[in-house]
Amino acid sequence: MSDGRIWQRRLILALLLAPALLWLFALILLPHVQLAVLALRERVAPHVFQPSVEQFKTFFAEPLYWQVFVRTALMSIAATALTLIVAFPIAWVITKVARGRASALLFMVCLIPFWVSETVRALGWLILLRESGVLPAILVKIGLTDMPPELLYHDATILVGLVYTSLLFMVTPLVSSLESLDNSLIEAAYDLGASGFATLRKIVIPHAAPGITAGCIVVFMLSLGNYLTPNLLGGKNSQWFTELIYTQFIVRFNWEQGAAFGFLLLGLSTAIVALGLRLSGQRFVDVMRRS
Amino acid sequence: MSTVNLPNPPDLSCNSVVKDFAGHRAVNDLSFAVQRGSFFSILGPSGCGKTTLLRMIAGFIEPDSGEIVIGGRNMRGVAPNRRPVNMVFQQLALFPMMSVGENVAFGLARRGVPKAERISRAAAMLERVGLAGAASKRVDQLSGGQRQRVAIARSMVLEPTLLLLDEPLGALDLKLREHMKIELKQLQAAFGTTFVYITHDQSEALVLSDHVAVMNQGHFEQVGTPQQLYYEPATAFVAGFVGASNRIFGQLKSLYGDIAELETSDGWKVRARKSGQMAVGAHVEAFVRPEAATLERDASLLPSDQAHYVGKVQALLFDGANSAALLQEDLTRFEFRVALPQTGRFADLKVGEKIYFSFDPQRAICFSGHGGPHV
Numbered sequence: 310m311s312d313g314r315i316w317q318r319r320l321i322l323a324l325l326l327a328p329a330l331l332w333l334f335a336l337i338l339l340p341h342v343q344l345a346v347l348a349l350r351e352r353v354a355p356h357v358f359q360p361s362v363e364q365f366k367t368f369f370a371e372p373l374y375w376q377v378f379v380r381t382a383l384m385s386i387a388a389t390a391l392t393l394i395v396a397f398p399i400a401w402v403i404t405k406v407a408r409g410r411a412s413a414l415l416f417m418v419c420l421i422p423f424w425v426s427e428t429v430r431a432l433g434w435l436i437l438l439r440e441s442g443v444l445p446a447i448l449v450k451i452g453l454t455d456m457p458p459e460l461l462y463h464d465a466t467i468l469v470g471l472v473y474t475s476l477l478f479m480v481t482p483l484v485s486s487l488e489s490l491d492n493s494l495i496e497a498a499y500d501l502g503a504s505g506f507a508t509l510r511k512i513v514i515p516h517a518a519p520g521i522t523a524g525c526i527v528v529f530m531l532s533l534g535n536y537l538t539p540n541l542l543g544g545k546n547s548q549w550f551t552e553l554i555y556t557q558f559i560v561r562f563n564w565e566q567g568a569a570f571g572f573l574l575l576g577l578s579t580a581i582v583a584l585g586l587r588l589s590g591q592r593f594v595d596v597m598r599r600s
Numbered sequence: 601m602s603t604v605n606l607p608n609p610p611d612l613s614c615n616s617v618v619k620d621f622a623g624h625r626a627v628n629d630l631s632f633a634v635q636r637g638s639f640f641s642i643l644g645p646s647g648c649g650k651t652t653l654l655r656m657i658a659g660f661i662e663p664d665s666g667e668i669v670i671g672g673r674n675m676r677g678v679a680p681n682r683r684p685v686n687m688v689f690q691q692l693a694l695f696p697m698m699s700v701g702e703n704v705a706f707g708l709a710r711r712g713v714p715k716a717e718r719i720s721r722a723a724a725m726l727e728r729v730g731l732a733g734a735a736s737k738r739v740d741q742l743s744g745g746q747r748q749r750v751a752i753a754r755s756m757v758l759e760p761t762l763l764l765l766d767e768p769l770g771a772l773d774l775k776l777r778e779h780m781k782i783e784l785k786q787l788q789a790a791f792g793t794t795f796v797y798i799t800h801d802q803s804e805a806l807v808l809s810d811h812v813a814v815m816n817q818g819h820f821e822q823v824g825t826p827q828q829l830y831y832e833p834a835t836a837f838v839a840g841f842v843g844a845s846n847r848i849f850g851q852l853k854s855l856y857g858d859i860a861e862l863e864t865s866d867g868w869k870v871r872a873r874k875s876g877q878m879a880v881g882a883h884v885e886a887f888v889r890p891e892a893a894t895l896e897r898d899a900s901l902l903p904s905d906q907a908h909y910v911g912k913v914q915a916l917l918f919d920g921a922n923s924a925a926l927l928q929e930d931l932t933r934f935e936f937r938v939a940l941p942q943t944g945r946f947a948d949l950k951v952g953e954k955i956y957f958s959f960d961p962q963r964a965i966c967f968s969g970h971g972g973p974h975v
Contacts, residue, residue, distance in 0.1 A: 497693035500658060501707035501758065502681045511706070515697040 347568035364569030374553065374570075381550040382577055384464065384539075385532040388471035392479045392528045393521065395472060400483035405492070419480050427474060431541040434470055435461065438542075462544040470542040471532045478531060479524040486520025487513075522589055522596045526582050533578050550574055609672070611636045611761050611794040612657065617666035619652055626652040627663070628818035634762075634796060634811075639788050641797045641805040644815030645841070650798045653815075654764055657796065658687045671761040681710075686755035687764040691771060692747055694739045700726070700750055701735030707758045725757040726750075729787065744772050745780055752784075756791055765797040769804060781807050802842050806830065814838045834875075836967040839887040846888040846936050849969070852880050860966045862886055866932035871907060872964035885969035890924050891939040892963040895946055899956040906958040911936060913953045925949060927957065 351361030368374045403415045422430060437443045438460040445457035460466060490513065498508040514521070539549035550570070557567030586593055610633035619627040626649040634640040642650045655661045657668060659680035668675045671684050686707070695703050704722035713721070723735055729749040734742070742750065748768060755763055769777045769784075785808050788795050799805050805812045806826040813823040814837070822834040833839035840847055848870055850862035860874040862884050872886040896902045899910075911927030914935065923940040938957055940946050949955070 491691070491693065493689045493691055493693040494695060496660060496680075497687070497689055497695070498706070499660075499680050500685075500687045501754065502710040503706070504681065504710070507710055512695060512697070 344568040344571055347564050348572050350565060352565065364566050365573075367566065368569065368573060377548045377553055378550050378573065378577065380548055381533060382581065384467065384549075385471075385529055386581070388468050388475065388532045389525050389529045391468060392472045392475050393525060396476055396479035396483055396524065397521075399476075400480050400487050403480070403484050404487040404490075405495075416480075416484065419477055422473075423477055427537055428541075430474070431470060431538055434466075434473075434542055438466060461542060462546050464543070464546075467539050467543040467547055467549075470538040471535060474535065474538050475528040475531050478527045482520040482524040482527070483517060486517040490516045518589060518591060519596045522586065522591045525585060526596070529581065529585075530578055533574065609636060610634055610669075611671055612640075612796065613669045614653075614657075615667050615669070617653070617656065617663045617668060619649075619656060619661065619663050621652075625818050627656070629666070630818075630820060631666075632813060632820065632823060634794055636794055637792050638810040639785070639795045639797065639808055641799060641809040641812045642815050643799055643802055643805040643812050643842070646800055648815045649818040650800075650815050651766065654687075654766055654796070654798050657762070658685055658764055659683045684761040685764060686758055686760040686762075687766060688751045688755055688768045690766045690768065692751040692768065694747055694750055694754070696739050698739070699735065700731070700737045700739060700742065703739065703750055704735070704754045704757055706754065711758075721757060722753075725753045728790070729753045729756075745776050745783075748772070748780055749783075752787060756793065760793065762794050762796060765795060767799050767801075769799075769801070777804075784808060806842070814841060816841075833887070833965065836885055836887070836969050839965055839967065844890055844937065846890065848886040848888065848934070850884060850886070852878055852882050852884045852966075852968075854880060859961050860884065860886075862966060864932060864934060866934065868929060868932040868934050869907070870964070871961035872966035873962050874966045876968060878966070878968040882968055884966050886964055886966040888936075888959055888964040889939075890937045893936070893938040893957050893959040895925070895938055895941070896956045902956055902958045903960070906960060908956055908958050909936075911938075911955055911957055913949055913951050913955060916949060916951060925955075927955065930954075 348364055349360055349362065350358040351363045352358055368378075399415075399419065403412050403419075407415055425433075435442070438445070440457050440459045440461075442460075444460060445454075448454050449457050494512055494516070495508055498512045503511065534551060536549070536551040536555065539547040540552060543549065551574070554567050554570045554574070557563045557570060582593075586596070613631075613633040615631050617627055617630045618625070628649075630653065642653065644650045652661060656663050657670070657675075659675065659678060662676070673684075675683060695706065698706065701719065701722050704725055705718040708718045708721060709715075719735075723732075726732060726734055729752060731746060731749055731753070734746070734750075739747065739750070751768065752763075765784075769780050772780060781804060788808075797805070797808060806829070809826060811823060812826055812829055814821045814829060816837050822829060822838045824832075824834075829838055829842045833842065839845060848862070848864060848868075850864040850868075850870075853861045853863050853869065855861070855874065855878075856871075858873055859871050860878065861869060861871045863869050870886055870888070872888065878884055894902060899908050902908050910930040912930065913925050914928050915926040917924045917926060917937075921942050924937050925940055925946070927936045927938055928934070929936055936957070940949070
């Protein structure tokens with residue numbers, strides 16, 4: 310191949326990659342550099358700054374901050390686990406039980422709620438769960454309680470909302486990984502004397518592991534970084550870390566502290582994802598390729 | 601295993617087994633028994649119901665009616681994981697997430713066999729199938745033939761009463777398939793386990809089996825030894841399906857004892873041994889194997905008590921020992937296939953050459969049948 314042809318191909322490749330690279334640079338890299346600069350400086354006088362780790366010290370010194378931080382992480386892990394437990398049977402039915410059109414229809418049913426914006430969906434939960442809402446009224450009607458209970462503003466409510474919001478992002482990778490599972494492997498396991506549970510543990514889960522891991526990573530990140538659902542469904546009790554960041558940036562106008570919190574959140578999600586991969590024996594590249 | 605000293609009690613018997621799928625009868629009132637230690641094949645075209653039958657024996661499908669008895673126990677309501685039956689799947693279905701040794705030990709682990717014993721039994725079984733030391737390999741490191749042996753080892757390590765094989769050679773290339781045929785027969789002889797083998801490949805069924813059932817549209821056309829199927833087919837379907845045959849449609853003209861004379865629509869008259877009742881004037885079909893016919897360049901050398909025909913060589917089908925010539929009968933242009941003698945006597949045969957042929961009516965067989973090839 311001549312030099313000219315090689316350069317031509319390189320140019321085409323560069324042009325094809327340009328939008329993605331531009332996006333990465335302008336919307337991901339540049340703001341983060343700016344945030345890093347913000348996070349690592351301290352205002353000593355109006356318009357006078359000096360490098361400092363003061364913001365990070367504040368985070369550890371103030372119990373509220375790191376308690377909310379830990380709570381957000383634990384709740385997100387719980388939401389991820391619950392989403393997996395709910396999504397797995399759904400994906401199983403879509404891929405292994407339903408056939409043809411029924412299978413496509415079921416997948417559509419999972420998709421349809423996502424045509425509505427997250428705000429509207431969260432408000433829908435408010436209508437269902439608030440004290441004067443639909444579900445408490447039903448509970449009173451069937452005589453389970455005398456007074457309509459307040460179902461909003463509990464941790465459980467936040468979890469329900471997070472699971473509902475993330476379900477599709479778990480179902481999709483699970484469906485694609487279960488679809489590639491040859492039915493004859495399941496039959497072979499059964500034929501060799503395995504119970505349903507043993508087949509699930511030894512054949513289905515090992516095969517679906519990359520899909521499970523991919524789904525868990527996405528759902529965990531979405532939950533950890535979610536602002537709207539915890540805020541609307543948890544109210545003042547939600548104590549979600551993104552709310553602290555919002556407060557620093559918008560209410561307190563303390564961009565330095567907000568930026569430091571942002572970096573702490575980024576570090577937290579990276580650390581937990583890495584830990585999850587290590588525990589499940591998966592490699593990030595494989596997970597992303599196979600799902 | 602029980603120590604009943606009955607002479608070969610059946611390991612598998614099916615009594616009036618029926619299975620319908622959405623109005624279509626896949627398996628129609630089947631009854632048969634398979635003797636202990638034998639190699640039993642079910643041979644049939646795709647869609648004949650043989651896979652359904654096998655899956656009912658394995659327990660993946662329940663029959664609508666009738667009973668399946670394995671090793672003396674009625675299998676109704678017994679789940680596949682509780683049957684003394686194991687299956688070698690068409691695509692083998694080895695577990696890719698496990699090593700070869702773990703694959704073989706899988707069934708033992710499910711039975712709660714301790715780990716050390718599991719490993720030693722799996723290793724011993726792998727050695728028996730000629731894969732000693734392969735336990736730690738990954739499944740995708742094995743060749744097609746080796747995978748086949750792992751699939752058999754994985755089932756045989758559980759010492760099943762019955763091993764079911766669902767066209768396991770179908771995915772292999774021809775050379776390996778020929779090799780695995782012999783290996784499978786040797787393995788079965790060595791283990792002494794009853795094998796039930798389904799296939800659409802008549803050569804596999806004939807080479808491997810002690811008994812073959814020819815299946816068509818949900819029922820057995822004939823059950824017999826490979827020799828019986830080949831030389832004494834019970835029905836026109838068996839005669840046409842097992843081995844190569846010249847199939848001649850015509851009308852019955854006359855009967856001479858057990859020899860029937862038929863005439864094709866073009867007026868070609870041939871004689872064949874009749875099978876079953878048939879009346880003069882009825883539509884019949886005769887089957888003549890290519891190797892039943894004799895070729896001669898000089899008509900006077902053909903057996904004098906047989907009808908002599910003249911044919912023109914249309915094509916030469918060279919296939920080593922199975923070589924044949926496609927002749928066109930002179931009067932009626934009927935295409936007739938004749939096996940070339942293995943002595944190489946007609947190695948110099950040319951396309952377009954005129955040649956005489958005849959066949960012994962006793963080695964041809966005639967069934968009452970349809971008016972023509974368009975059934």
